[in-house]
Amino acid sequence: MRGYRLWLVVIVLVTVVCGWISLPSNPGIHLDWNDDGDYNDPFEMNKDLKVVQGLDLQGGSRVLLRAALNSDQYDDSTMDQAVKRIERRVNGLGVSEAVVQKQEGGRIIVELPGVSQQEVAFDAIKSTGLLEFVDFSTAGTIPEGTCVLTTEQVKIAEARLSEGETPQAYSDYTCEGQTSDAPADPAQLQADGTPFQTAMTGAGLADAAAANIGTVTTSWAVNFVLRDNGEGVDDFVNFVATHANQSMAIILDGRLVSAPTIQSDLASAAAAGTMDSGIITGDFTRDEAEVLAAQLKYGSLPIPLDIIAFDTIGPTLGEISVDRSIRAGIVGIITVLLFMLIYYRIPGIAAALALILFALINFALFKFIPVTLSLPAIIGFLISIGTAVDGNILIFERMKEELRNGRTMDRAIDAGFDRAWTSIRDSNFSTIIICFILYFFGSAFGASAVRGFAITLGMGLVINLFTAVIATRTFMHTLVLLVGTQLRARPRLLGV
Amino acid sequence: MLFNFAQRRKYYFLLSALVIVPGIIAMIISTATYNSPVRLSIDFTGGTIAEFSFVENVGEQQLRDTLAGFGLDNDIIVQRLDPISTDEISSETDIEPAGSRWQIRMENLSDERLNELKAYLQEQASPFWSPESVEDDPLRSAAITTSSISPTVGHEVTRAALLATLAVAVIILFFIVWAFRRIPHAFRYGACAIAAMFHDILVTMGIMSILGLLFDWEADALFLTAILTVVGYSVQDSIVVFDRIRENIPKYRGETYETVVNRSVLETIHRSLATQLNAVFVLIAILLFGGETIRQFIGILLIGMISGTYSSIFNAVPLLISWEKGEIPFVNRDAKQHRQEELTAAS
Numbered sequence: 001m002r003g004y005r006l007w008l009v010v011i012v013l014v015t016v017v018c019g020w021i022s023l024p025s026n027p028g029i030h031l032d033w034n035d036d037g038d039y040n041d042p043f044e045m046n047k048d049l050k051v052v053q054g055l056d057l058q059g060g061s062r063v064l065l066r067a068a069l070n071s072d073q074y075d076d077s078t079m080d081q082a083v084k085r086i087e088r089r090v091n092g093l094g095v096s097e098a099v100v101q102k103q104e105g106g107r108i109i110v111e112l113p114g115v116s117q118q119e120v121a122f123d124a125i126k127s128t129g130l131l132e133f134v135d136f137s138t139a140g141t142i143p144e145g146t147c148v149l150t151t152e153q154v155k156i157a158e159a160r161l162s163e164g165e166t167p168q169a170y171s172d173y174t175c176e177g178q179t180s181d182a183p184a185d186p187a188q189l190q191a192d193g194t195p196f197q198t199a200m201t202g203a204g205l206a207d208a209a210a211a212n213i214g215t216v217t218t219s220w221a222v223n224f225v226l227r228d229n230g231e232g233v234d235d236f237v238n239f240v241a242t243h244a245n246q247s248m249a250i251i252l253d254g255r256l257v258s259a260p261t262i263q264s265d266l267a268s269a270a271a272a273g274t275m276d277s278g279i280i281t282g283d284f285t286r287d288e289a290e291v292l293a294a295q296l297k298y299g300s301l302p303i304p305l306d307i308i309a310f311d312t313i314g315p316t317l318g319e320i321s322v323d324r325s326i327r328a329g330i331v332g333i334i335t336v337l338l339f340m341l342i343y344y345r346i347p348g349i350a351a352a353l354a355l356i357l358f359a360l361i362n363f364a365l366f367k368f369i370p371v372t373l374s375l376p377a378i379i380g381f382l383i384s385i386g387t388a389v390d391g392n393i394l395i396f397e398r399m400k401e402e403l404r405n406g407r408t409m410d411r412a413i414d415a416g417f418d419r420a421w422t423s424i425r426d427s428n429f430s431t432i433i434i435c436f437i438l439y440f441f442g443s444a445f446g447a448s449a450v451r452g453f454a455i456t457l458g459m460g461l462v463i464n465l466f467t468a469v470i471a472t473r474t475f476m477h478t479l480v481l482l483v484g485t486q487l488r489a490r491p492r493l494l495g496v
Numbered sequence: 497m498l499f500n501f502a503q504r505r506k507y508y509f510l511l512s513a514l515v516i517v518p519g520i521i522a523m524i525i526s527t528a529t530y531n532s533p534v535r536l537s538i539d540f541t542g543g544t545i546a547e548f549s550f551v552e553n554v555g556e557q558q559l560r561d562t563l564a565g566f567g568l569d570n571d572i573i574v575q576r577l578d579p580i581s582t583d584e585i586s587s588e589t590d591i592e593p594a595g596s597r598w599q600i601r602m603e604n605l606s607d608e609r610l611n612e613l614k615a616y617l618q619e620q621a622s623p624f625w626s627p628e629s630v631e632d633d634p635l636r637s638a639a640i641t642t643s644s645i646s647p648t649v650g651h652e653v654t655r656a657a658l659l660a661t662l663a664v665a666v667i668i669l670f671f672i673v674w675a676f677r678r679i680p681h682a683f684r685y686g687a688c689a690i691a692a693m694f695h696d697i698l699v700t701m702g703i704m705s706i707l708g709l710l711f712d713w714e715a716d717a718l719f720l721t722a723i724l725t726v727v728g729y730s731v732q733d734s735i736v737v738f739d740r741i742r743e744n745i746p747k748y749r750g751e752t753y754e755t756v757v758n759r760s761v762l763e764t765i766h767r768s769l770a771t772q773l774n775a776v777f778v779l780i781a782i783l784l785f786g787g788e789t790i791r792q793f794i795g796i797l798l799i800g801m802i803s804g805t806y807s808s809i810f811n812a813v814p815l816l817i818s819w820e821k822g823e824i825p826f827v828n829r830d831a832k833q834h835r836q837e838e839l840t841a842a843s
Contacts, residue, residue, distance in 0.1 A: 059575070083646070102646035103545065109645065313599065314576030318556050321787020328785035332778030339774060375790060376721045379797075382778055383725060387732070390771040394736065397767045423739040426675050427732040433671060434664050434728045441660035449717050450657075450724065457728070 007474040015357060018364035021049055026367070049367045054374025054452065055099060055113030056316040061121045064309035067106035070159050074106065074303045078203070082303055083108055086125065108305065111313065113372060118310050130156075130304045131202030131296065133236060136247035136259055138190050146256045152198035153254060156304055196249070200236035203227075203303070208296035210289035213281065220289035222280040224296055240278070241270035250280075250292075258282060258292060317375060325375070329382060333359075336389055344396050346483070346493045350475035351392040358388050358467040362460060371459075377452035384460020387428065391468030394420040400494070409488055410480065417473050424468065428461050435461065502758045505814030512695060512811060515803075519702015526705045534701060535708035537571045537716040540654070542647040544605045547577065548617065548640055550596045559598060562620050566613055571714045573601040573789075601645070610642055649717045657720050661697070661727060665690050668731050676738065679745050681820075688815045689734040692807040696730040697723060699803040704796055718793040726800030729775075733768070734808040740764045741816075753820050761813055772805045 020026065028048040032039055039046035065086075067074055083102050090098040090112065099111040115121045134150050142148070190196055206227040213221045226233050240248075244267030250257045260280045269275040280292070315322050337355060341348040362381060366373060399416030407415060435458030442451025480487065487493050523533035530536070560574055577597040605613065672686035700723060707713035740760040748756050779798045783791060818824050 062577075099648055101648055103643045104645075105643065107643070109545075312578040314556075316573055316575060317787060317789045318560070318574055319576070320556055321789040323787070325782060325786040325790055328782040329778070331785055332781035335777040335781060336774045339777065343770065376718065379721065379725070379793075383729070383775075386771070386775045386778065389774050390736075390767075393767050393770045393774075397764075397770070401763070419743070422743070423736050426739055427735040430668055430671055430735055431728045431732050433667055434724075434731065437660050437663050437667065438724055441656055441663075450721055453721050453724070 004474045004477045007470055008478060011357065011471055011474060015360065018357075018360045021364040021367055022360060047368075050370065051367055052114050052370045052372045054372050054377065055111050055313075056375050057322050057373060057378075058114065059312065059314045059316075060111060060113040061115045061118070062309075062311045062313050063110045063112070063121050063125055063307055064311075065108040065110065065125065065305040066308045068156050068159070068304040068306045069106075071106060073159065078303050079106065079108070081203075082305065086110060090125070107308075113374070116312060121310065122307060125307065130253055131205075132198045132249075132251045133200045133239075134249040134251050135197040135199055135239060135243065136249040137243055139196070139247060139249070139259070142249075142256055142259065144256050144258065147254055148249065148251050148256050149195040149254070150198045150251060151195050152201060154195050199239040199248070200232040202296070204230040204233040204236055205296060206230070208293045210284075210286065210293040211279070212286075213279075220284040220286050221282070222284070222289050222293045222296065223277065224280065225277040226275075228276075237270045237273075237275055240267055240275065243267065250296075326378075329378065332382070333385065336385070340389065340392065344392075344494075346479055346487060347392075347396045347399065347476060350472050350479055351389070351396070353475050354392065354467045354472040355385065355388060357471050358385070358460075358463060361463050361467070362456075365459060365463075366456075371455055372452060373456075374449060374452050376449045377456045380453040380455070380457035381460055384457050384464060387431065387461060388464040388468050391420070391424045391428075391464055392472055394423055395468070395472065403491060403494065409484075409491075409494070413473075413476055413480070417469065421469065424465070428465060432458055432461050499762065500758060501761050502754050502814060502817050505810075505818065508810035508814055512699075512807070516695070516698050516702055519698060519705060522702060522705040522709055526708060530708075534704045534715045534719070535713065537714035538573075538601060538603060538645075538647065539649045539716040540647050541604070542645055543601055543603050544610070544642060545645045546600050546602070546610070546613075546640070546642040548598050548600065550598075553596055554598065562617065563600070565620065566616050568600075568602050568613075571603060571716070575599045575601075604644060605642075614640060649720065653720070657724070660724070664727055664731075665693065668693075672735065672738070675735075676742055679742055684816060684819050685738050685741075688812040688819070689731055689738065689808075691815060692734050692804075692812040693727055693730045695807045695811050696726050696800055696803045699807075700726050700796060700800040703799050713792055716793075718790065719796060722793055722796045722800060725797060726804055729801055730804035730807060733771075733804050734812045736767065737761060737764050737808050737813060741813075754817050757813055757817055761809055765809070768805055768809060772801070775801050 026049045028050075029045050030039070030047070031043065031045045033044060067079070067082075079102055083100050086108065087098065087100045090100070090110065098113065099109070101109045103109055110121075110125055112121050130152070132150055132152055134148065136142075204227055206225045208222060208224040211221055211223045213219055226236070240262055243262050244264040246262055247259050248262055249259045258280065260282050263279075263281070266275065266278055284292070317325075333355075337352045340351045340355075344351065362384075365371070371377060395416050398420045399412050402412035402415045403409070435454045438450055438454035439458070442449075442454060483493075526535065527533050532540075556574060556576065560572075563569070563572060563574070575598065577599050669683075669686040669690055672689055673682045676682040676685045704713060704715060704719065708715075737760065740763055741757055744756050744760050744763075748759065751759075776798065779794050779801070783794045783798065786794065815824070
């Protein structure tokens with residue numbers, strides 16, 4: 001019995017912590033011991049505890065993008081590529097369940113759940129901007145972050161001007177606040193006043209990854225792979241072949257990201273026609289290499305896009321639907337609790353308490369991780385409640401069986417738990433495997449609805465292994481301690 | 497003597513066939529008519545997106561009802577758009593009231609049909625307009641934008657779902673074979689659980705296909721989720737029943753396999769019914785009180801769960817017995833021969 005007292009203490013602690021996190025008015029965890037406003041020190045933490053609702057439940061923001069080129073300068077497949085990259089990018093930034101849809105006329109709709117500020121939404125998408133590899137052989141030492149004007153940017157600006165736009169409209173595509181016809185910073189241009197030559201845009205890249213090179217663990221580089229027959233790849237290879245030991249700049253949205261030197265062996269590989277990938281070395285730390293790789297991989301869009309509109313939108317399912325469905329879910333859970341109480345009596349009380357604990361832990365984790373709650377995610381949670389109840393039913397049916405076979409009450413309770421365990425373990429485990437497969441499938445193919453479902457269901461199953469077995473058992477023993485004599489006199493209270 | 501559940505197994509298979517065969521026929525008809533075994537919603541096909549701006553506030557239900565009157569009742573997504581914020585509005589435009597701008601996603605509409613829709617909305621909206629604002633159109637014609645959109649769930653995703661289901665089948669098969677390694681013929685348990693799983697997929701898809709032909713039900717991204725849920729539920733349910741067989745085999749060594757299996761099913765049937773009842777409570781509550789947009793999803797989930805419970809007791813388990821007895825064509829012939837020899841020896 002002593003073991004259960006310890007569990008009881010654990011359960012009370014878990015309840016208090018989860019209850020605190022679940023409080024609607026929870027202020028979040030903001031630990032800043034030395035009050036320097038910087039939360040990056042060890043033992044410091046800056047975390048908001050809020051329920052993140054999916055686009056289908058609460059709406060969010062919608063950003064409309066449009067190709068910044070004339071319609072004859074891109075085709076449908078480049079647009080599809082752009083859609084996929086934006087999708088991966090916004091998912092990679094932690095905005096889950098984003099919807100990215102292609103519209104006619106070179107437009108793309110991006111819907112971001114839970115994002116209500118314009119700047120946040122724009123930042124999420126803007127980093128999918130124009131990536132260029134630029135001939136930098138004529139440049140001196142230019143610091144990172146400097147605005148650089150390139151031939152590709154001029155091309156875009158001219159395409160837009162030909163559509164009747166005013167010069168101010170294309171300023172976004174060079175550097176913020178500077179128009180291409182009025183360079184304020186001399187570093188933007190080559191010494192002769194012309195823009196730098198773009199060798200290739202991000203459209204030519206298939207992949208990029210950070211890699212550890214050499215024997216020193218701190219030496220990092222970025223590998224990139226060229227796209228087979230990708231746009232501009234031939235020009236790029238020619239450029240590399242003829243510019244050994246000269247500088248090449250990597251420019252994202254008009255700003256200098258990095259200016260590596262072309263190694264002579266890469267140049268000779270390019271000249272020999274065997275170059276299909278390359279490596280960017282520099283004085284990178286691991287973090288820097290990873291950031292650059294991510295920029296190369298995701299930050300490169302096959303065509304430049306403009307943000308043309310921002311809107312806040314209501315839930316996809318409609319407000320009425322959402323309210324009603326949530327209310328219905330609550331009605332369903334209460335019905336289940338009543339069923340357990342009526343059908344299993346005293347054990348039903350233990351099950352009901354365990355279920356409430358189960359819901360509390362889940363909800364606290366939803367807020368803490370945080371998990372984006374969309375309809376599929378909520379359904380996943382409801383199904384995991386079903387599994388939690390199932391665990392208790394398996395145990396109680398066993399318990400009743402043992403009682404009918406003439407066991408004493410305490411031994412019947414223990415036997416019920418012990419013998420139901422293999423069943424609970426194997427059935428939960430098989431479903432956890434399924435959740436892993438669904439999660440992987442959801443991430444790999446952008447079916448984020450499926451992923452949300454897999455996360456909440458899988459979480460529920462794991463928590464269920466704790467609540468359905470340990471918590472219910474602890475509650476049962478506590479109840480026996482409290483009302484054991486009455487129970488022994490009236491087995492009906494055990495639902496037999 | 498215990499109730500002999502396993503004896504009637506032919507009837508259980510027959511009942512499953514009675515549901516599955518019409519479903520398969522429906523899927524064939526549907527494939528011939530719509531080029532897909534179930535009717536697909538705009539999540540899969542793409543469609544038309546339109547923005548309407550009304551002069552006054554319009555409620556979601558009011559708008560939905562009006563659109564239903566035009567024949568756009570299912571498979572549309574109605575979303576409220578916030579009024580254009582004040583700093584973007586030029587001086588000559590009035591500030592729009594909240595709830596006056598709406599975005600509607602629907603099936604692909606032709607240009608003519610779109611014009612009809614605009615006219616219909618004008619006409620339907622007019623009587624409700626207060627006299628002060630009649631000078632203006634109830635619908636801001638200038639603010640109407642329409643465009644066609646790509647699907648959110650592509651062929652790639654559908655193919656990936658198929659692959660995921662196959663991966664689930666293979667991995668679960670291995671898992672069950674491993675979990676049941678201590679009892680004879682562990683492979684059969686895995687195979688029968690997977691067979692029951694495919695049964696449930698077929699039932700769910702088939703009924704969806706029939707509902708698509710009869711009532712225009714259309715499969716959306718949630719349908720994909722429903723199918724995957726059914727897969728998980730089905731496997732879990734089979735394992736619980738199998739677990740009891742696993743436990744009873746060494747316990748009742750004197751009994752025939754059929755008797756042990758029979759006993760195991762009867763011992764777990766209470767749990768199966770209680771669990772099923774609980775799941776049904778939640779789903780029926782959502783079906784009755786929940787919003788209409790997810791009603792189809794819950795309906796399909798309900799069908800899949802009932803099928804999942806049925807198939808683990810009435811398909812997976814009888815299949816095990818049939819396999820043991822060598823009744824399954826092409827599989828385990830030596831068992832049949834063995835039984836024949838036993839019979840001859842007995843006579």
